[in-house]
Amino acid sequence: MNYEYEMSYALPDSVEGLLQRGRGLGAVRALRAPRESAAFVYDGIRRDWLWDQSDERSVYLARLVCDLDLSPMPVVNMLAGDEEACLRACGVLELLALAGSVEAKDGLRAYVRKGEHWVRVLERMSVGWPPEWWEDLGDVARVRMSAEAELPWHSEPWTRFGIAVQSQPLVPRPSLNGLSTAELLRLLSGSHTGDHTKIDALRALNARKPAEELIPLVPWLGMSNDLRPLPMLGRAVRRLGTLAVPAAHSWAQAERPWLALLGTEILADHPGPEALPGLVNELAEQWAAQDWCGPGQTARRLARFGPDAAGAVPYLRRFWLHTPHSYERTAYLQALAAISGDDGLEHIYTESLWDCQKTTRLLGITSAPTIPETLDRLAVLRDDPMETTEVRAAAGTRLAAPDGRLS
Structure with a gap:
């Protein structure tokens, strides 16, 4: 969700602005001044600072509530807001409960009994919590559902409670794996x-080694109405990398819009040397326009040029520091590493261990220097019940490496 005309972010080098953007540095600086930062953490839950829905904040904010030793009760009180505010608070409280907060757990359970948006909250609890934490709410759910205007769509937890749902269970098609x-x-x-x-x-092809034999079939893999490509086709073609480029030249000239667009995108993802000045200029124009959606794609294309794209480095660093679109930060860091090498990025990789985006934390886990600060943070990530499974596993693997580095 883009709040370009509604939201005003604080300065990117202030604690408030850093927390709004989900920067790792914001979490580190908040830990140094917990009393002054508490209001900014609560504000990050109460107000939606996401630039769009690919941005992440729940783990970041829940971890801050824990690390700053803040009371979860203000977050419990936010459940009384509109549906979006309620679900933002729910996302943080679910995680706090997993970390051992009785107040967060009891707050969500109490909301299911009396809250307005209880259906969505209970559905989320049933996904994120062990069943024994919510199964006993079946009687409450059956009574409350009888007063709802329509039946829910999701099967869990309703079918477990004997409550009918609108959607019918899907009959899975035989796997082609x-x-x-x-x-x-x-x-x-x-x-x-x-x-x-x-x-x-x-889908099955995308789970195995790319098949070059797919290339001649691509023009015939539109939907039956030939108005758009089959889902999964774009990913399958991109996985082929430069192998798809020769055919993409002819696809880009096709009369069918979806095929022409696919060809154009493949060619743009594999630019020749003549495209470098234009891409650097494109990134500069995006910076001048403060265009926060799209420079990540430009960064990925520039990364293919390696050191030859050194002219893009100042803009990549500016985007890293300033963007409110946290999802794209990963692409800026990857591009900086491809162009400049890891030298000079040690502090960025270390900061990334506290970043709001899972993909950026994973980059930090892989590449942050082996120093006490890194090792301490990796241990936190490995053992954090609020963290994603992927992050916990990666942190554990890094810590178990003989030299503390991943190959």
Whole structure:
């Protein structure tokens, strides 16, 4: 959700601005001044500072509530807001409960009994919590659901409570994972193969080594109405990397819009040397316009040029420091590393261990220097019950490495 005309972010080098952007440095500085930072943490939960829905904040903010030893009760009180505010508070409280907060756990359970948006909250609890934390709310759910205007759509936890839902359980189609790559390609080339089967075949292909034999089939892999490509096709083609570039030149000239667009995007993702000045200029223009959605893609394309794209480095660093669109920060760091090497990025990798985005934390886990501060933070990430499974596993692997580094 873009709040370009509604939200006014604080200065990017202030604690308030850093926390609004989900920067790791914001968390580090907040820990140094917990009393002064408490209001900014609560504000980050109460107000939606996400630039769009690909940005993440729940783990970041819940960790801050714990680390600053803040009371969860102000967050419990935020459940009384509108649905969006309620669900933001719910996302943080779910995690705090996993970390051992009785107040957070009891607050959410009490909300299910009396709160307005209880259906969404209970659905989220059933996904994120062990069943024994919410199964005993079945009687409450059955009584409250009888007064709702419509039945819920999701199956969990309602079918467990014997409550009817609007959606019917999907009958899973047979998996195609057991077929060979050649058999999957034959399905994709078959004129009588249905769209659903082709989608399943592409999904299976995307889980294995890229198949160059897919390339000649691409023009025939639109949906039945040929108005758009089959889902999963774009990913399958991008996984081929430069192998798809020669064919992409002809795709880009196709009369069918979806094929022309796919070809154009593949060519843009693999620019030749002549494209470098234009890409650097594009990034400069995006910075001048304070365009926060899109420079990440430009950064990924520049990264392919390595050191030759040194002219982009000042802009990449500015975007890293200033963007409120935290999802794109990962691309800026990856591009800086590809262009400049890891030298000079040690402090950014270390800061990334506290970043709000999972992908950025993973970069920090892989590349932060092996110093006491890093090792202490890795231990926190490894043992944090609020963290994602992927982050916990990566931190554990890094700590278990003989030299504290991942190869």
